[in-house]
Amino acid sequence: MGTYVTRRLILTLPVLAGILVITFLLTRLSGDPTDLMLPPNATDEARAAFRMVNGLDQPLWTQFIRFAGNALVGDFGASLRFGQSAMSLVLERLPATAELAAATMALALLFGIPAGVMAAVWRGTATDVSIRLVTLLGQAVPSFFLGVVGIIVFAVWLRWLPTGGRGSFGQLILPAATLAFNLVALIARVTRSCMLDVLKQDYVRTARAKGVWESKIIWFHALRNAFIPVLTVIGLQVGLLLGGVVVTETIFSWPGVGRLAIQAIYARDFPVVQAVVFVFATIFVAVNLIVDLLYAILDPRISYR
């Protein structure tokens, strides 16, 4: 296990290095930030000064060597817009993103897994059909639409919740519910299909024949075995949620990484884009590793040597 983890961690390094190179090149391909940072009527002298101060006047390879050298020690440079360290800007917003991701995932698991199990156990009944209809809707409705509808209904008409921002529990509900709606659908569908597979297995029949309680069969024997694909889906989604959810964060003015990333991309704030992508990639790799390790805990037949 220890060797496996070490090997995986070592493999992570070239992945992150590759991501850094690609991000560096892609951001430079997108154009010169000077056009966006200064007003159109800025003087040539001011433009030259801006490019000099931010190192944009250097040849690309010089810029890359400087960038790579600093990135090795975790320094991604200063944001072109804020003048602050790009990495600190990202880390500043990470708690907000993590909070939203945790709330979303909690809601999604709370509703998604029971819904999937119920649909599988009562396959073909009205319950199954209604759950499938709702999950179909959940996957089909885009979050920007759902978010706006949520604001209009719960904030404007009913006045139950604030329209956006972060700071109180109420402000967390609408964005988390919007994101969770889609995720509930995904988790419920995967859970349902895996449960259907497992419920047909011999060991389930054996358990029933032995007279084990049906609820124990479903929630313990069957669900545990059906859970591995569900865990994979959850892992991928946690990774995505932690990378920031641009649309939802924008609609609900949620101060997370996604909003920072999209504004940085629009403004060609290279250092921030690079820092965001690096953090996102690291999280994604880490979550994947954790999920792989969880497999072994869930299913003793899987072992990493």
Place this chain on the structure above:
Amino acid sequence: MQRTRRSLLAAVALLMASGVTLGSSGITSPAWAQAGKTLTIAQGFDPQTLWPNGTTASDNLNAGGAIVESLLWTNPVTGKPEGMLAEKWEQISPTAIKLTLRRNVKFSNGEPLNADAVVQSFKVFMDPKQAPAYANYAAALDRVEKLDDMTVTVHTKHPYPPFELMLTQVYVIPPAYWASVGLDGYGQKPIGTGPFKLLEWVKDNRLVMERNPDYWGKGPTGVDRVIWRPVPDDTARVAGFVTGEYDFATNIPISAIDEINNQPDRKVVEIPSYRIFQLVQSSLEEHDSPLKNKRVRQALNFAVDKKAIIDSLFAGRAFALNGQLLRKEQLGYDPSLHDYPYDPAKAKALLSEAGYPNGFEIVFKFPSGRYAQDREVSEAIAGMLAKVGVRTKMTSLEPGEFLRQLRARELWPLAYLGLAPLDDPDFQLAQYRSTWRYSYIRNAELDALIDAGAQEIDREKRAAIYRKAAQLMHEEAPVVFLFGGYDFYGVSNKLDGIVPRGDQRFFLQNVTLKP
């Protein structure tokens, strides 16, 4: 099976109960939203810096300007420059202005406002490395001298008519504090002489300021605290304004105006913007297109129905340009000029005369997402041009690429553009001087008029020069003269004393919030 059903029902009941708890406990509003005497303002974006000379973006200036103040300001009510930290200013020679500072003003850290602070502020303002966004205004400055503790002389390199406007752009910083925190530090934690002091800044979430008890002026009434909220999504901003989360909201979309005006306690204020919309028609030699021919450029002016665009896409909330680039309120506006009337027959005749009886095909560039309804306006224009035989190849550009092409003189042959320079005819017309980076016209007579206007101190003579330039541009048609836009603000009826300006600036110095 019975047992299964019961346990599942129990699980569902539990889930529903937890959902209900979640919903009801979320009804509470944040404490700061309920605090009395709090003014909450929603803008599109969080400021990047609170040092006003750090950028020209209005979201930054509005927030930063509540803490850091300028020497003069243009009062939106009168449209005239008035004293802020400078009490008096007089032109003592064609190239020198004497400034007398307001007495007994202190920065909120105790440093005094004096000539040293002003000289230091000019030093930063004139350094393109520190204030690159303002280098265009600082370019005319030569040097700044301290005369005595409360007086300075500002020397310009040449007679500079818009010097008052330039003085409205110089924000005064406390030298000792600036030296200790540096440019970036100052932008994050500014100290100024303004009516508010920074209390808390949670990036992208809320910027909280508290009243400066030692403010030199009358200051705000009924406001102890201002909260600036960045709300990028239009729908969410309107929703938050309608529900009373915000007392003031910028950038209200046209589609929401009626909904807001139907509320008993809120309204929309409509402000004519400094932004002037036009179609660039490059006549540069190196840009080979039918637009090099003056009659073609005039034909396109006759082919576009400006009024239809204003009425249908902007619900009447845009203003005609009268065939020139200066607004009615500006020096040099020529009342004898009028818009090219919508006359497709005349347009076709001119195209025939120019040798294009069957029209022609041309690339038409427009930004997508930079101006309100930029795509819709461009599509409408393309349709109108098609009616006279000008078939456009529409090219949509991402805003950053659009600006790059503008600057690199690649925005040709035809492009939809909105420019919003500061409120002086020189800043508007200098953009058409042949040497200017994104001028798409080369005309020696126009250059001479622009140069003359930029240095003429006598107002009447200066106005006459610009009227002549306007006539020349009307005839030469380097652009299709389209319209001027409006900005829309949501204002609570409890709020008085915030008057936005055409450059999207508003000031909190005299704001009143009724209970």
